Amino acid sequence: MKEISIFDVIGPNMIGPSSSHTAGALKIALMARKLATEKIQSVRFVLYGSFAKTYKGHGTDRALLGGILGFSTEDARIKDSFRYAEESGICYSFETDDANRDLHPNTVDIYLTEASGKTVFVRGVSTGGGDCRIERIDNIDVDLTGDLTTLLIKQRDTFGVVAYITKCLSEYEINIAFMRLYRESKGENAYTIIETDNDIPPELVGQIKQHHEIYEAMVIKL
């Protein structure tokens, strides 16, 4: 378990009004944004539970859009994120789903469309106190908090890929804190998620991408 820092107690520094409904929501969108490889053209949010019920009063919509724009939880522009999104040419829409009651009350689904038409789906949960968790990326169930530097790799499910990735990390003397592997089905798309104690330089990401069975590699750091 990660030790509680004093800045978890006196913090986060955030644009209000709610750590879970504003700051936590923003962080989910910020992580989703980092999964996009090109310019984001449009974004659709589907809100569940308490998010669906109270998002307007908590500025959850503006915070989510702020995250897509790359704003931090401290950024005063969050309040005007609709305007900033329009200026950046990002189309956005919000929907609510009151029917699904099995999800965590602060759940949001984010559908991103990139300039080339490529889509990314992310399901995130705001877990309280400004913390959040990504539960699903495209068709894969994951568990990502963004607390540590996270390397997300999309690959084909075949032998030798993970060995190649860990060899690259080892060459850069990067220590792995946690590592998980997910796959859609045998021989199909798979994801490797590695949380590290050190920062990951862009050259390393480039080297990892060179493997012919690796489709994408990206670093997520909040």
Added chain:
Amino acid sequence: MMNFNTGAALLALCEEHKAAISEIMIRRETEVSGCGREAIWERMAHSFDIMKGAVKKALEENLETVGGLIGGEAKAVSRHSRNHKPVCGSMMAKAVAYSLGVPEVNASMGLIVAAPTAGSSGVLPGALLAVQEEFGLTDEQLILGLFNAGAVGYLFMRNATVAGAEGGCQAEIGVASAMAASAVTELMGGTPEQCLHASSLATANLLGLVCDPIAGLVETPCQPRNAMGASNALVCAEMALSGVINPIPFDEMVTALYRVGRSLPIELRETAKGGCAATPTGCQLCHEIFR
């Protein structure tokens, strides 16, 4: 290891190193984060600046909150206490005005420091800044106060909860008040034991406080409860510095708060289905806001 999991262990470290709670907390943070003392200090100084900025903003600007249930209260108290002799004295009037102000900034999508939560973000700035003005304390002293408060908050976060959805308002305003009580006690020259006595008293006073936000918004009764949390902190610091104690040790109060929180019905834990939120007027306001 400069780490501790209980108030008793914290006091033992203070005794062993002949250091204040704030100092032990700074050393703990350097160990758990791997960051240098200077970096940690700078980060807390930044948080302190945000707290001060939020109070200033509420006293100077006209803030429009998202739900419209609050706005202008900090200015009103400040104005009234300038034009009339304040009922609670000038320092308490400041604590009340400042702690009402931060929630206004929060509810108008301004920048605040969750301490420990956004809903209770006015308690620490309210109590500490009022004491700073009254006693002419430096910013450095107040930043030390925040490290002291952080130690108390950490123990609640670790051994109980600071989430209203889990523990009710006592876990937010109650914990914030316990944090501020300890910080003010250290700033006024109290011993580490007296700091935790102040926290223990503050916790006992607010035990059972329910979380019942009207329309589910972080506006009211959250805002006036910040003023109550700040004043309770000052009252408990006064008692602890005078040698008044709560016979229940701090660590037992942390457990008590957690157990009370868990036994609160769900209606009284941030669901906006009980207390103030469930009154006819509370429901009417909710209906108007989300119409």
